[in-house]
Amino acid sequence: MASVSPPRYCQSCGGALLPATPHADKKAPYFCAACAQPVYLDPKVAVAVVVRTGGGIVMLRRAQKDQAHGKWILPGGHVDRGEEVTTAAVREVREEIGLEVELTKLVGVYSYPDNPWVLVVYEALANGGAPMAGDEALEVAEFAVEDIPWEDFGYQSTADAMHDLLDDQG
Ligand SMILES: [Zn+2]
Numbered sequence: 001m002a003s004v005s006p007p008r009y010c011q012s013c014g015g016a017l018l019p020a021t022p023h024a025d026k027k028a029p030y031f032c033a034a035c036a037q038p039v040y041l042d043p044k045v046a047v048a049v050v051v052r053t054g055g056g057i058v059m060l061r062r063a064q065k066d067q068a069h070g071k072w073i074l075p076g077g078h079v080d081r082g083e084e085v086t087t088a089a090v091r092e093v094r095e096e097i098g099l100e101v102e103l104t105k106l107v108g109v110y111s112y113p114d115n116p117w118v119l120v121v122y123e124a125l126a127n128g129g130a131p132m133a134g135d136e137a138l139e140v141a142e143f144a145v146e147d148i149p150w151e152d153f154g155y156q157s158t159a160d161a162m163h164d165l166l167d168d169q170g
Helices: 085-097 156-168
Strands: 017-019 030-032 044-053 056-062 076-078 099-111 117-129 137-143
Touching (some): 044 085, 056 085, 076 085, 085 117, 117 156
Antiparallel strands (some): 017 030, 044 076
16 A cells, blocks of 8 residues: 655644654654654555456556556555445445445455555455446456466555465365
């Protein structure tokens, strides 16, 4: 997922945040220069979906110009605060590849050291719409399992989730 900018201002008083010194509470990476309040950083939650159609598994080539640009990824994105994760999954698939889906199973939850993102991955069956590239995709394609572009994935989590799902099914 995209990188997360560090916070700059205190949510209590609007004062500037400073990095905590090494001998301070290590769990609070910032403190407010004005009110001295420690500032904790929560993980960010994202969701991705392995969508199965009659043609295989639907993936998209990422349009955004970042380190995963042009690589194959699963449809997915941020979970909004207060939004059910399952609702976000269905919404992101609709927005990114134009398909309606029914979630069928939780594939896994993926997180990595020094990475703020926690990724929840579901498997789903397409039950409406037709695959099409939204604004965030250069291309959308359906891959038979034997044709999955393992060497051209945008994220470690894509490979980890696909392995967990497909190794499971033999
Ligand atoms: Zn403050």
